[in-house]
Amino acid sequence: MELYIHIPFCKQKCNYCDFLSWNGEAKQREEYVQALLKEITAVKEKKEVTSIFIGGGTPSILEPQQMKRIMEGIHEKFKLREDAEITIEANPGTITREKLEAYRTCGINRISFGLQSIHEDELKLLGRIHTFKEFEESYHMARQAGFQNINIDLIMAVPNQTMDRWKETLQTITALKPEHISAYSLIIEEGTPFYEMDYEFSEDLEREMYEETKNYLKKQDYQQYEISNFARPGYSCRHNLGYWDREEYLGLGLGAASLIDEQRWNNTRDILAYLSYANEPEKIRINQEVLMEREQMEEFMFLGLRKTAGVSVKKFQEKFGDDIKTVYGRQLEKLTRDGLLEYDEHRVWLTERGISVSNYAMAEFLFDDE
């Protein structure tokens, strides 16, 4: 089982962000940590934990002692596997030496930095609170503190971005030799300031940037293993791979999603409800649904095909007792004909073209309503 822990606080909301986060007061942050600890104590799911991801928001906004208490709560409650990957998301500008040391001592062994761009004007446009220089300081501090597994998040197709400027970002970042790079295309979500700006980015240029990213990172010895994720050999994010492989995970904290025993649910997104009832996890769980086998199959495909390696024919057979070619023969054939997918006796995977239009391809794997 994996654990996801949500910290819904940020110094300032970014212009593209539609995640569940806001700028909480110190007092509310402390109340939240206490509630989170109550939830950790009260949950009944007690399987061995293989990875932890502390996400947000900006988890690094919490005080060192707060993060320590959360991790102590986790260690007390759950049995962690020896080699568990434990990631924390951090924003440059919120990181201190003290915090980094605290993370190390409580077992956190991976840091994911939200940088997005090396250019100050782009950072400003995105609504980021930090400069590139601040990031560099945070990054080196993390290395000095002993972190040997670091991810850097980048965003391409930022308004007015040119190919040259995106290449500069890629070059500068690879020179720092992080173990992992996530490169997302900016998606304009409803309800974000960007949405109001009514801005459009050239689809052609965006695709060229994506191609460039793949080619360039490959040359720099970063392997693409998912639509937007690249890693040095052995440094793929195991936690995220777990989502795409449909491993079980328990979400703790506000709005966090879970998949346990083929049931999905998420915690309430209402902070007052969460603070009041965190000690009774059943009360804060909403959207609970038991997945039928057909839904499991659909998820197996549309989550698994995000990985460049695709899905395993054998795993499908083991899980569902049916051959993938029997269940999805028509779809596999059609998508192969369209040049979007390939398969052999071991795996089914999307081609590069297939990844570019993956929504189109994945939608094929949903069954018709009866």
Add this chain to the structure above:
Amino acid sequence: MIEQSKIRNFCIIAHIDHGKSTLADRIIEKTGLLTSREMQSQVLDNMDLERERGITIKAQSVRIVYKAQDGEEYIFNLIDTPGHVDFNYEVSRSLAACDGAILVVDAAQGIEAQTLANVYLALDHDLDVMPVINKIDLPSADPDRVVEEIEDVIGIEAQDAPRISAKTGQNVEEVLEAIVKKIPAPVGDVNAPLQALIFDSVYDSYKGVIIFCRIKEGSVRRGTALRMMATGAVEEAVEVGYFGAGQFIPCEELTAGMVGYITASIKNVADTRVGDTITDDTNPCAEPLPGYKKVNPMVYCGLYPADGAKYPDLRDALEKLQLNDASLFYEPETSIALGFGFRCGFLGLLHLEIIQERLEREYNLDLITTAPSVIYKVHKTNGDIIELTNPSNLPDPAEIDYMEEPMVKAEIMVTTEFIGPIMDLCQERRGEYQGMEYMETTRALLTYHLPLNEIIYDFFDALKSRSRGYASFDYEMLGYQRSELVKLDILVNKEEVDALSFIVFSGTAYERGRKMCEKLKKEIPRQLFEIPIQAAIGSKVIARETVKAMRKDVLAKCYGGDISRKRKLLEKQKEGKKRMRQVGNVEIPQKAFMSVLKLDDE
């Protein structure tokens, strides 16, 4: 038994919006069968659609009791009639059940094109026409002028026509008294063999077909052996009765002069034909009543279920609608692009739209409608003549000698300031000017001969917009005229889409083809490959657009473990796809098939 002298069978005729339905409401209200609280805003229009559009589609009837100033009680059978030009046929069959008609004329607007058309219909049926001047409460009302107009233009006496406001109820009593005095009582021998005219029917899942009829001669009661003279079907009457407000009220018998309903456990809708005569099988009348003016559909289009599996549902729905609407024609057809569906015939475009909406609302069907077409006559070189209702069936041009298209005589009434723009419009639509008559100093009646296919799309809308709503319009069929017509085909990714083909005047083919391609480019979403859209006449391409290939459709970010968004997105995508039709390897959305209807929007 009710004396014939105490019965009045009448309808109300008017130009659209002159207040026909409102007057009907007031009459029902004033006769005291309903309290004000029970009144729905317009009792007769009981279909949602009618209320929304403010028009009466389907003839409805009500029987009410009026205690007149002479102290006697009179039975009024008020038979509602539709007001739109498309529904002349329904007006016609309603009129056949009446002995007189109330003509409502707006005190401000005066006589309009449909006022004349309806009056002529009523006079054709030998009805006494009794004018009423409505909307006298309007500041712009000028009843004296309107009275003069009625006398001059129509030639009926109007000096003592009631001057009322149906809206406020002012002087409506005068109308009730006038009905008693001016509408003739029915005649007919109660003891003669039964002779009843079917003027409408509805289907009820418990009672079967409910026949609305006017008893001309004789009587009918429970147990009478009914024979439908045209179809020959024989059934025993189960129930007879009359029309309360919105309900059926059974009674002992219906006798000559009365209007009412009959049920007879009739399940087969084809057995009762509106316009047929019912007689007593054991004592039949010598001959049927003269049939109604027979009407033929003038506009045809293909109707297809968006979901192919709903084909039987569509067939059942059409069958039920046809029961109430004899002017609706349908027959199965198949399209390469759309699968199984029906070629349907309508009285006009409004009729088409109403049927389409009723199918969608009342029968919950999702439909694809192809471009409406008129009936073309194709004269082949071998001497054969084909009546073409579906453009796809046009023979090879080499086999065609010449083609003819239906023409109408259009009468447009317009205030003088808009004569110019309206004449321009008629010119653009290939109209031939026939003449202009001044009704009074400020209004004129323009007469044009126009091809029907030029008015079935949006002529009415254009007329209204170019006259700021002041022009009114009516038309009648003239016959066929030879014309230079071509079939315009649309090719999507080099494949002809049969459902998008249409016949067009050769002089406007280029323009139409270009607009079609532009419109389709907007309607067809990007797909995995580039899609050329072409308009062609025969093998000659006259216009082309291209839908670029889809380069990107990807959700970059995974939202932690929350996959609900991803699933929703994919489901939406899949749902969208389901609403598309596969033509070759291109998916064409349902909307695109209808786009041909709206070419002049932009």
